[in-house]
Amino acid sequence: MEIAGYIASIFVGISLGLIGGGGSILVVPILIYLFDVELVMATAYSLFVVGSSSLIGAYTNYRKDLVDLKTAVIFGLPAVVAVFLTRKFLLPFIPEQIANIAGFDITKDIALLLLFAVVMIVASVLMIKKPKQEEQLEVEQEFNYPLILVEGVFVGVLTGLIGAGGGFIIIPALVLLSKLPMKKAVGTSLMIIAAKSLIGFLGDVSNYSIDWLFLLSIAGLAVIGIFIGTKLSNYIPGKKLKPAFGWFVLAMGIYIIAKELFL
Numbered sequence: 001m002e003i004a005g006y007i008a009s010i011f012v013g014i015s016l017g018l019i020g021g022g023g024s025i026l027v028v029p030i031l032i033y034l035f036d037v038e039l040v041m042a043t044a045y046s047l048f049v050v051g052s053s054s055l056i057g058a059y060t061n062y063r064k065d066l067v068d069l070k071t072a073v074i075f076g077l078p079a080v081v082a083v084f085l086t087r088k089f090l091l092p093f094i095p096e097q098i099a100n101i102a103g104f105d106i107t108k109d110i111a112l113l114l115l116f117a118v119v120m121i122v123a124s125v126l127m128i129k130k131p132k133q134e135e136q137l138e139v140e141q142e143f144n145y146p147l148i149l150v151e152g153v154f155v156g157v158l159t160g161l162i163g164a165g166g167g168f169i170i171i172p173a174l175v176l177l178s179k180l181p182m183k184k185a186v187g188t189s190l191m192i193i194a195a196k197s198l199i200g201f202l203g204d205v206s207n208y209s210i211d212w213l214f215l216l217s218i219a220g221l222a223v224i225g226i227f228i229g230t231k232l233s234n235y236i237p238g239k240k241l242k243p244a245f246g247w248f249v250l251a252m253g254i255y256i257i258a259k260e261l262f263l
Contacts, residue, residue: 005034006221009049013222016053017229019127019242024050024165025120029252031218032113039109040091043163044204045215047087050165051197052219054190056226061187068188071143071178075170076192078149082156083196087203091160110260116162117260120253123168127246144177151177160200165193 008030016024027049031042061067099106151173155166167189174185204210 001034001036005030006217008034009218009221010225010228012049013053013225013227014229014232015225015245016057016222017226017231018233018236019239019245024053024167025123025249026252027218027222028116028163029256035214039112041208043091043112043161044087044201044208044210045218046163047083047159047197047201047204048215049219049222050163051194051201053222053226054165054194054197056223058187058190058194060230061190064187066184066187067191068178068180068184069191071174071180072188072191072195074143074145075148075152075174075178075188076195078152079156079159079170079192079196080199082153083160083200084156084203086157086160087200088207090157092207112161113256113260116164117253117256119158119162119164120249120256123164124246124248124250124253126168127249128243130243142179147177148173156196156200159196160203165197167193 008026012024012026012030015026024046027046028039028042031037031045032039037045058067094108094111096108097105098108098111151169155169155173158164158169159166170189170192171182171185174180174188175182180188
């Protein structure tokens with residue numbers, strides 16, 4: 001199973017390189033089901049892997065002038081604060097035994113896994129859904145600060161709880177709330193995800209004992225996969241692969257719900 005886990009880590013990177021996102025949402029299931037990592041630790045490791053991968057993607061987009069630093073700071077600041085506080089204080093505060101419903105124990109791990117599965121299903125639907133082809137006109141950039149604050153805190157808390165980047169929420173928000181063109185929204189989103197994921201991971205360093213050799217090996221394999229995926233993207237159109245990957249993520253989300261509730 002561990003060999004399968006290492007191979008899957010490469011494919012996470014390949015998917016990121018091919019379709020520009022989505023692959024990081026598989027890191028937590030890989031760590032839990034293939035490496036038998038405990039859930040909270042898996043979300044911590046996922047933050048590091050997602051943050052490292054996104055940082056490379058952000059740097060690549062920055063070189064192409066597809067990252068708006070001002071927008072990244074305005075959107076990223078509330079998310080960074082929220083994810084750090086969530087990892088440092090909120091997550092350890094959640095009790096191991098949350099509730100008992102009709103004899104079924106709702107534990108902390110089960111609740112977080114179900115939340116993660118719901119996020120996977122929402123993300124998969126957005127990947128499967130065919131985007132509307134709309135001509136984007138250059139408009140003067142403006143910021144809806146109250147909504148940006150709310151969105152940043154929401155994404156930060158979500159990332160802190162389940163270890164996913166939340167790009168499927170951030171990118172539409174950047175387009176709608178700051179009037180960024182789509183390509184620039186993708187690059188800016190990667191910068192925000194990198195910052196909040198890596199800083200959120202810092203909130204775990206003092207709380208948990210980190211297996212750095214294992215973590216760096218997983219992150220390294222994902223990074224290798226990114227370079228492979230980027231090369232393959234010259235020959236394989238990512239837009240055609242995205243719906244297929246979305247169906248796979250949907251199946252994984254449904255499997256997690258079924259396994260935790262019924263199996």
